[in-house]
Amino acid sequence: MSHVLDDDELAELELHLAGLTAEPSLAVRLAHTHPADGVPVELVLEDRGGTPVGRLVAEHTEARDGVIVVRGRPVAGRPVEGGVARGRRARPRRAPVLALDGLDEVHLTQIRTELADLGAGARVVVVASARAPERETLALLDRAERVLGGSAPVELLVLPSRADTTPLRREALTRLAAGARVVDRCTGVAGHRRGDGVVVLLTGLSGSGKSTVARALADHLLRHDPREVTLLDGDEVRRHLSAGLGFSPEDRRTNLLRIAWVAGLVARHGGIALCAPIAPYARVRAEMRELVEPHGRLVLVHVSTPIEVCEARDRKGLYARARAGEITGFTGIDDPYEEPLDADLVLDTSEVGVEDAVRRIAALLG
Template sequence: MTTASVIRLSPDQLDELMLVRDGFCSAADLALSMPDGAVFVDLEGAVVASVVDGGLEFAAEDGRPFAQLYGISTSGLDRGARLAARTYSTTVETPTRWSSRDGALAESRDRDHDTRTRWSSRDGAPAESRDRDHTHRALWVDQPSDNVAELAPPNAILLVPTSPSHQPGHHALAALRSALAAAREREDLRVLAVPVELDAHPERRELVERALDADSSSTISDHEASSAAGVFILLTGLSGSGKSTIARALREELIIRGRSVTLLDGDQVRRELCAGLGFSPEDRDTNVRRIGWVGAEIAAHGGAVVACPIAPYDATRKAVRQMVEKAGARMVLVHVATALAECERRDRKGLYAKARAGELPDFTGISAPYEAPEDADLVIDTSEVAVADAVARIITELDR
């Protein structure tokens, strides 16, 4: 194997390849270049598949978490060398399901439904021969819910979108737990994990439903309001703007209301989580991204996080929002927009004076930029709004 023949897959490319391995499409459906002799590896360097004579030979092991929940059948597909773009036929039975009798994965086979899928190199698409009288109903468990068993139609397939499938996020794992709990409660339900992100990959949803002969489908979010796991409140603004004062008061109010709250104060974070970082643009970016990652992890498990770094860069704040929302939580961005002159007037530490004198390089608002957010959920000027009123405004926003 030469270095040039190794192709490291992105998470999205890996999911596409897994759709082929799991039996939902052919290799010809991929936009992935497949030079003969190429070896595809995942993010950790493990071999996923090789290109041999124009076809794909898959590694025997599936390294994804919950690998037994992926694929149309764990036994109906040859997990090794045969699934490829060239002509190939296999019997694909109904999906595996979680058995409530023994608490282990068991295969539910419908002997009257023998679906055969042929991967044809002539037209590069699956040619399907199916029993059209036997169709399925699909329910996409796209968010955690205690009502999956009640919402699922009879004999439904519970499809759990887990993308990227090599490292499913907290939201996907919580949805998976909900689906498995429902299948333990109702033996007619079957659980199938699929490497799909519904909003980003509508075409993949269609592939999956077509491969399963799903005559109807819906999502949990069609039936229920969004159930974000937690909330991340990011207060951004200049030094001295009042971020920390609001954050501490907000934490107290949320605790009084019964929430579990973590306060990530900018100064404390720099002493503990981000010790050693300076104030260069790169270090500022790293500091806020670390806060975002920790906050997203906490919020994904149902907690409320209040963070109050300066967070001067728009791109970094957007990246944090993406982390939080990907974790299945909600982010509320509060711009504490107190004017620079007022922040300087309040300067108890003398930091602005030192910055004006050139003693503190890269000081936000003086010798380093602050990019005011245009996507803030709330804008609060503490020279005009009292702390209690600021907290009340944030609580009102959270209650929406």
């Protein structure tokens, strides 16, 4: 069985395989759709391009927070091919290290002084987050090279985006230097600030007001937020991304996972994706979360407008046709809507106006 590593998992695998962590095992998270007793003894670990970059021999498996966590010892496979500055990854060798995660507060004179103190052969290691936008990481590397003007090699260390990477960073830098001196001038792992990439998933019955709120939110964010905003409109997605799909449970799932995949790419590059599908099933919403969260936050908004109000707003006459039996599998009539228990915000648009709804959602986006 294979598992595609998310950004954090890939960063942790590379730390393991480079000998930059004392932790003997690696943990990966599988979708909970895999039965616990069906988890294999060995996983093939793939990067996003499908390259088998390692294997994981499972030692412990447990269900946790809606996923299956498999922990074991990683074994090297083929080198990772894609990703930011892959060929410039730092590797252990006995040489002094000056670590930076930004250049705003560390001036050229200070850098040169530090390097001179470290002596011949010193190198600069730029520390970045696995979830940092690629453009930001490359810009930091390029700027470090310009500042140094060739006086020292510049290498890259990528760490997973944990809340506190300080112990891991210090351990990795110590192992990189292989006994030589380390000067750590990092203030934290740059590039993964709160609010960088985010997906807003508005879920609710047909006619609940999801699309109206999403369009108004997009207008608000385009005026007041510097990030790029992408509105994944349900009809446009059906027409361009999911042409040919019907409305069976499996086709609905496929459509929603496609939406989540595209939204995750938007978040990965620091943007905001707004999605307003019905998304009636809890299991599929959990799968959407699994696709999004390796790249950015998912903000789940339950638009909880009562079905009576939704029917009264029914401009397309869909509820009436479903009541008459002309449409089958219609959410809220002969197909269930499973209300989310993990919503970040619940809005009833029969009680909350559009402007107020937009204000409440925008407040969650950082």
